[in-house]
Amino acid sequence: MHRLDRETLQGFSEAVLIKGGLAPQDAKIGAEVLLQSDAAGIASHGLSRLTLYMERIDLGLVNLRPDIRILSESPTTMVIDCDNGMGIANVPKIQQMGMDRVKNSGIFAVTMRNSTHYGAGSYYALKALERDLFSLLTTNTTPCMAPTGGRDVLIGTNPLTITVPAGKEKPFVLDMATSRVPMGKLQAALREKQPIPDDWALDKNGRPTTDAGEGMLGTLLPIGDYKGYGLAVLVDVLSAVLAGAAYAQDIGRLVNYDRPKPEGIGHFMLFMDISRFRPLDEFKADMDRYIRIMKNSTRTDGIKEIYLAGEIEFNKMEEYRREGIPVTESLGEQLLQLGRRLGLASDKDDFPGMAAKAAKAVAAGSV
Amino acid sequence: MHRLDRETLQGFSEAVLIKGGLAPQDAKIGAEVLLQSDAAGIASHGLSRLTLYMERIDLGLVNLRPDIRILSESPTTMVIDCDNGMGIANVPKIQQMGMDRVKNSGIFAVTMRNSTHYGAGSYYALKALERDLFSLLTTNTTPCMAPTGGRDVLIGTNPLTITVPAGKEKPFVLDMATSRVPMGKLQAALREKQPIPDDWALDKNGRPTTDAGEGMLGTLLPIGDYKGYGLAVLVDVLSAVLAGAAYAQDIGRLVNYDRPKPEGIGHFMLFMDISRFRPLDEFKADMDRYIRIMKNSTRTDGIKEIYLAGEIEFNKMEEYRREGIPVTESLGEQLLQLGRRLGLASDKDDFPGMAAKAAKAVAAGSV
Numbered sequence: 001m002h003r004l005d006r007e008t009l010q011g012f013s014e015a016v017l018i019k020g021g022l023a024p025q026d027a028k029i030g031a032e033v034l035l036q037s038d039a040a041g042i043a044s045h046g047l048s049r050l051t052l053y054m055e056r057i058d059l060g061l062v063n064l065r066p067d068i069r070i071l072s073e074s075p076t077t078m079v080i081d082c083d084n085g086m087g088i089a090n091v092p093k094i095q096q097m098g099m100d101r102v103k104n105s106g107i108f109a110v111t112m113r114n115s116t117h118y119g120a121g122s123y124y125a126l127k128a129l130e131r132d133l134f135s136l137l138t139t140n141t142t143p144c145m146a147p148t149g150g151r152d153v154l155i156g157t158n159p160l161t162i163t164v165p166a167g168k169e170k171p172f173v174l175d176m177a178t179s180r181v182p183m184g185k186l187q188a189a190l191r192e193k194q195p196i197p198d199d200w201a202l203d204k205n206g207r208p209t210t211d212a213g214e215g216m217l218g219t220l221l222p223i224g225d226y227k228g229y230g231l232a233v234l235v236d237v238l239s240a241v242l243a244g245a246a247y248a249q250d251i252g253r254l255v256n257y258d259r260p261k262p263e264g265i266g267h268f269m270l271f272m273d274i275s276r277f278r279p280l281d282e283f284k285a286d287m288d289r290y291i292r293i294m295k296n297s298t299r300t301d302g303i304k305e306i307y308l309a310g311e312i313e314f315n316k317m318e319e320y321r322r323e324g325i326p327v328t329e330s331l332g333e334q335l336l337q338l339g340r341r342l343g344l345a346s347d348k349d350d351f352p353g354m355a356a357k358a359a360k361a362v363a364a365g366s367v
Numbered sequence: 368m369h370r371l372d373r374e375t376l377q378g379f380s381e382a383v384l385i386k387g388g389l390a391p392q393d394a395k396i397g398a399e400v401l402l403q404s405d406a407a408g409i410a411s412h413g414l415s416r417l418t419l420y421m422e423r424i425d426l427g428l429v430n431l432r433p434d435i436r437i438l439s440e441s442p443t444t445m446v447i448d449c450d451n452g453m454g455i456a457n458v459p460k461i462q463q464m465g466m467d468r469v470k471n472s473g474i475f476a477v478t479m480r481n482s483t484h485y486g487a488g489s490y491y492a493l494k495a496l497e498r499d500l501f502s503l504l505t506t507n508t509t510p511c512m513a514p515t516g517g518r519d520v521l522i523g524t525n526p527l528t529i530t531v532p533a534g535k536e537k538p539f540v541l542d543m544a545t546s547r548v549p550m551g552k553l554q555a556a557l558r559e560k561q562p563i564p565d566d567w568a569l570d571k572n573g574r575p576t577t578d579a580g581e582g583m584l585g586t587l588l589p590i591g592d593y594k595g596y597g598l599a600v601l602v603d604v605l606s607a608v609l610a611g612a613a614y615a616q617d618i619g620r621l622v623n624y625d626r627p628k629p630e631g632i633g634h635f636m637l638f639m640d641i642s643r644f645r646p647l648d649e650f651k652a653d654m655d656r657y658i659r660i661m662k663n664s665t666r667t668d669g670i671k672e673i674y675l676a677g678e679i680e681f682n683k684m685e686e687y688r689r690e691g692i693p694v695t696e697s698l699g700e701q702l703l704q705l706g707r708r709l710g711l712a713s714d715k716d717d718f719p720g721m722a723a724k725a726a727k728a729v730a731a732g733s734v
Contacts, residue, residue: 076443076473077643106443107474107637111644134609149673152664164604172604174597206667224590230541230676233661237531237539241653242501242644248660270474270637276444277478277609286608293615294600297519300573306516309597 002332002352003324009047010035011359012339016050017089018367019342020057021064026089033088036123038325041316044184045120048331051338052255053086053117059260061252062086062116068094076105079243080112084262087118087139091267095124099131102271111243112267117141117254121161121175122313124269128163129171132280134272137161140239140247140265142254145179146219148229151206153219154248157182158235165274167284169291173310178232179220186212186220238268327351369699369719370691376414377402378726379706383417384456385734386709387424388431393456400455403490405692408683411551412487415698418705419622420453420484426627428619429453429483435461443472446610447479451629454485454506462491462636466498469638478610479634484508484621488528488542489680491636495530496538499647501639504528507606507614507632509621512546513586515596518573520586521615524549525602532641534651536658540677545599546587553579553587605635694718 013031018024030053038046056062066085070078078098082090094110102108118124121137128135141156157177164172181200189196189212198208201215209215222228240247245266252261274283295306320326327335332351339345344361345354361367380398385391397420405413423429433452437445445468447461461479469475485491488504495502508523524544531539548567556563556579565575568582576582589595607614612633619628641650662673687693694702699718706712711728712721728734 072643074473074643079644105472105474106441107472107476109474109639109644147661147664147673147675149666149670150661150664151667154660154664162601164601164608172600174601176591176594176597180591202667206665206670223592223594224543224547226676227543227590230543233539233676234529234531234541236657237654241531241650241657242641244645244653247657272476274609276439276441277446277476278611283608286611287604290603290608290614293521294514294517297514297517297521298573300516300518300569303516303573306514308514309593309600 001329002327004327004352004355005324006035006039006321008352008355008359009038009325009327011362012335012344012355013047013050014362015344015358015367016054016338016342018362019344020054022086022089023065024365024367026086029092030086030088033092033119033123035325036126037120038327039317039320040122040313041320042120042122042313043326043328043331044182045122047327047335049119051334053088054338056116056254056260057086061260061262066090075101076108078108078110080110082112082115084114084116084264087116087267091115091118092123092127095127095137095269098269098271099128099133102133102273106273106276108271110267110269111238112269113243113245113264114262115139115245115265115267116263117265118267121159122173125161125163125173125175125310128271129165129173132165132274133163134165134274135161135163136270137267138235138239139267140236140245140251142251142263143248144183144220145222145229145232146202146206147233148222148226151202151204151219155229155232155236156251157220158232158239160231160235164287165280165284166287166291167281169288170308170311170314172287172291172308173313175310175313178222178228178235180223180228181220183216183220186215190216239266243268368696369694371694371719371722372691373402373406373688375719375722375726376405376692376694378729379702379711379722380414380417381729382711382725382734383421383705383709385729386711387421389453389456390432391732391734393453396459397453397455400459400486400490402692403493404487405694406684406687407487407489407680408687409487409489409680410693410695410698411549412489414694414702416486418701420455421705423483423621423627424453428627428629433457442468443475445475445477447477449479449482451481451483451631454483454634458482458485458634459490459494462494462504465636465638466495466500469500469640473640473643475638477634477636478605479636480610480612480631481629482506482612482632482634483630484632485634488526489540492528492530492540492542492677495638496532496540499532499641500530501532501641502528502530503637504634505602505606505636506634507603507612507618509618509630510615511550511587512589512596512599513569513573514600515589515593518569518571518586522596522599522603523618524587525599525606527598527602531654532647532651533654533658534648536655537675537678537681539654539658539675540680542677542680545589545595545602547590547595548587550583550587553582557583606633610635
């Protein structure tokens with residue numbers, strides 16, 4: 001296990017994305033989105049995705065110089081065409097536009113179409129919290145679930161990210177997929193030859209399975225059966241139908257594609273200025289009280305602490321700030337290969353050495 | 368099983384609420400909220416609650432002539448103090464106010480405090496759909512869940528109701544509690560001496576139980592474990608913390624109270640004018656397409672039809688419009704006793720006879 005500081009990994013990721021053809025300022029933002037995932041312990045959505053993003057750039061599946069256009073706007077709404085740009089580079093800028101506008105209107109919503117994977121919600125959550133906003137962010141994703149009663153792969157893990165600021169306590173950040181588990185958990189079980197619980201996935205005939213491989217050929221199950229199916233459809237409605245984006249079989253798959261094509265997915269963002277409802281300080285104090293009631297309540301045997309959503313990730317951020325961000329040997333090796341292909345490393349460099357060199361080069365503007 | 372037409376049951380319910388002391392126009396609205404539940408097959412939230420509502424009126428727990436005040440408003444927001452009025456009578460009026468305002472602003476949100484149980488979401492969903500609105504409605508409720516890892520009863524079933532209009536297809540109405548099942552399912556299992564699945568509830572020590580009685584002394588489980596816990600907290604945040612309403616142990620319990628007190632709960636409503644994002648016709652056509660893709664997809668063996676959220680309730684409404692609304696013998700008997708106590712029935716009346724008489728009296732303004 002390597003441990004690197006965030007700045008070095010940020011610089012390395014920027015270097016990779018610049019090599020991929022992104023403008024330096026876009027590479028910077030994209031790398032920040034990825035690194036925020038790693039920094040919060042969500043390794044599945046950070047550096048580990050760099051190789052995939054680069055593969056999609058190489059295949060010409062994303063527009064490196066998108067013409068992002070406001071198709072229509074009103075004092076409370078904005079409709080954006082993302083022109084197939086990289087979600088991780090563009091969606092943060094669009095979020096800023098939306099957050100600037102909510103000051104005047106109190107509530108503001110943005111839809112985005114023709115977009116691509118925007119990373120995990122963690123980055124966007126922190127940005128909304130910097131402004132003390134209530135925010136809701138949704139995106140549709142590559143299908144892996146079926147409607148309840150069906151077996152066709154039509155609905156994504158369709159995550160939603162919600163932020164609520166607090167005062168002295170940590171803010172509430174609910175960042176969750178509407179599937180019970182991500183596909184990665186099935187991949188891990190398959191690798192380790194472990195059975196999976198029978199409520200994670202259905203096989204390709206729509207039957208519950210404890211075989212991870214069968215599940216991967218079938219569909220993931222939503223949380224709470226038909227309720228999670230309903231929530232996943234809601235995310236499709238906001239992110240795709242309302243936004244005029246692709247859904248179901250029209251989505252260009254992010255992974256496991258037969259014929260690669262642009263994703264065409266969409267996103268939805270809603271911001272609310274809390275002070276329109278209650279003085280912000282009063283709200284935050286009440287939020288603190290709510291959080292403390294939960295945290296100080298009686299624990300079940302064996303439970304050391306009760307958490308609110310997002311708290312574990314905030315704790316991870318503190319831990320990794322002190323100790324460095326962990327990068328597994330195998331991920332380090334994968335990134336080293338990527339770096340070599342891109343001319344960021346010589347044959348003698350190891351992963352930390354390459355990362356440090358790339359970060360320096362980015363800082364010097366010489367990538 | 369009795370089968371009565373909706374108008375008769377509406378009239379009977381109005382008569383009961385008028386006898387309880389509600390103004391006739393409030394009784395009318397309250398009865399409409401209840402009957403919409405029965406009409407959609409959600410028997411748990413309709414007529415069967417009349418006795419409970421009347422008990423709470425008798426105990427002086429609700430204000431029959433509330434002074435509902437707008438505490439603050441802006442072009443996109445409104446904060447309401449419900450003055451402890453009956454939710455089923457007042458929240459529909461507040462919903463109309465919010466829906467009137469969204470025409471100008473495109474998005475509009477309302478918080479309500481000092482309120483009481485507003486019935487099921489079905490009524491409000493239909494009202495929002497009459498205006499082709501996207502709507503989100505949340506309410507906090509009497510606690511019956513614990514935070515994940517805990518065993519104190521602090522969080523309600525905290526339902527959310529979401530509406531999305533469609534064109535030729537039925538609209539999407541997601542009306543769901545964030546708990547896996549309602550308490551009523553445990554009561555039914557206890558009555559029938561049946562074990563419950565071990566993911567429905569925890570016993571009072573926070574351990575999974577298959578004993579319905581133990582579960583009723585403990586806590587219900589949320590959908591998707593910590594994810595549903597997060598969603599339930601979100602509903603608390605919107606309905607109570609943002610609204611300045613009671614939460615957790617401060618709530619006056621709706622049922623099973625030691626010392627009765629007003630509920631003090633809150634609600635949150637958000638409306639969006641779809642045409643700010645896409646022409647409404649275009650949206651509806653795309654929504655129809657989405658719905659058809661789901662419905663026409665391959666079914667699992669043994670499944671006759673794939674449904675979207677709300678569809679089963681719309682089908683029930685059609686069925687009951689033709690066949691009448693079912694009222695079980697035991698509910699009929701309970702309502703007959705209530706009617707007798709209120710002077711709506713003689714000793715000779717049966718339930719249908721009493722209901723018809725009461726409906727006539729209401730129509731004649733002679734209750």
